[in-house]
Amino acid sequence: MITISPGHWRVGSGASDLLDEVVEARKVVNRVVEILEDHRILTTKIEDNVSKSPSSNLNYLVQQHNGSKRKVDVSVHFNASGNRVPYGIGTEVLYYDAVLLATTMSKAISDTSGLKNRGAKKRQELAFLHRTTMPAILIEVCFVNSIEDVKLYEMHFESICRVIAEVLATYVGQPLTTIPAEKVAFSTTALTDKINLLLQDTNWRQQVITKGVEMNALMPVWEERQIGDIDSLGLCTILTKNLI
Ligand SMILES: [Zn+2]
Structure with a gap:
């Protein structure tokens, strides 16, 4: 980059x-x-x-x-x-x-x-x-x-x-998030790698928010914000709860 x-x-x-x-x-x-x-x-x-x-x-x-x-x-x-x-x-x-x-x-x-x-x-x-x-x-x-x-x-x-x-x-199209990116570490390196890869995908992060707002699972204000990694994972959790 x-x-x-x-x-x-x-x-x-x-x-x-x-x-x-x-x-x-x-x-x-x-x-x-x-x-x-x-x-x-x-x-x-x-x-x-x-x-x-x-x-x-x-x-x-x-x-x-x-x-x-x-x-x-x-x-x-x-x-x-x-x-x-x-x-x-x-x-x-x-x-x-x-x-x-x-x-x-x-x-x-x-x-x-x-x-x-x-x-x-x-x-x-x-x-x-x-x-x-x-x-x-x-x-x-x-x-x-x-x-x-x-x-x-x-x-x-x-x-x-x-x-x-x-x-x-x-x-380069990857603005630094307002919250410094925490080092996300899960219990296996395979999972950590997978999540880290997903978190680097800004399109995917945007899609999660768009989908969440569409489903009324997330407040529209999230679309305007700069979202940190931990927030991203949190929003995914909320979105998942609404899917199940
Ligand atoms: Zn010089």
Whole structure:
């Protein structure tokens, strides 16, 4: 569904000032992947620990992204603009042609963190953006040489990762539920697997609600709501009671 990687290769191979770009980009990617996987959204994480130069790094990332099954390619970076400054500079998202996704992402990060919204920027010459074959964005979370940016980033790390995951999940058609998806564990793995598979099927979940409302087993308000996994199982139980 989603393939995501931190920019550059070894620690120190990206921008560095108050923060090291590679260290932070890896942290953000790891957390975003965790959130997506908690919601059972298929995610591929790529991290380059083999390259020794910028060009081999870009080749590696592009090849790995293109070799994965996904609907969107995402690269996470941090920006730098020279000397250390006290004021905020902000967040921006670069894109090849996914302008809407880039615009939404930049605004979401800005809204949740207070980082200035520098918005979506078209950068068709960047290898990651033009050589990956799915819609691609490159997130520049904030500037490592801005004291204000680094403060906001550190303060809002969790909510920044959360909104990145949310925007991506919505983009691939699997919006994160309001209740974090509980790990559903039944007494056999076969049953757990079966239920998990069903819960990933958003069409089926929608059909349960439509059917339930039709049968007057469920209140119509359920059609408007974002439904968590446990709610889904509960609604199925109610529906079944009305069938028997
Ligand atoms: Zn970078």
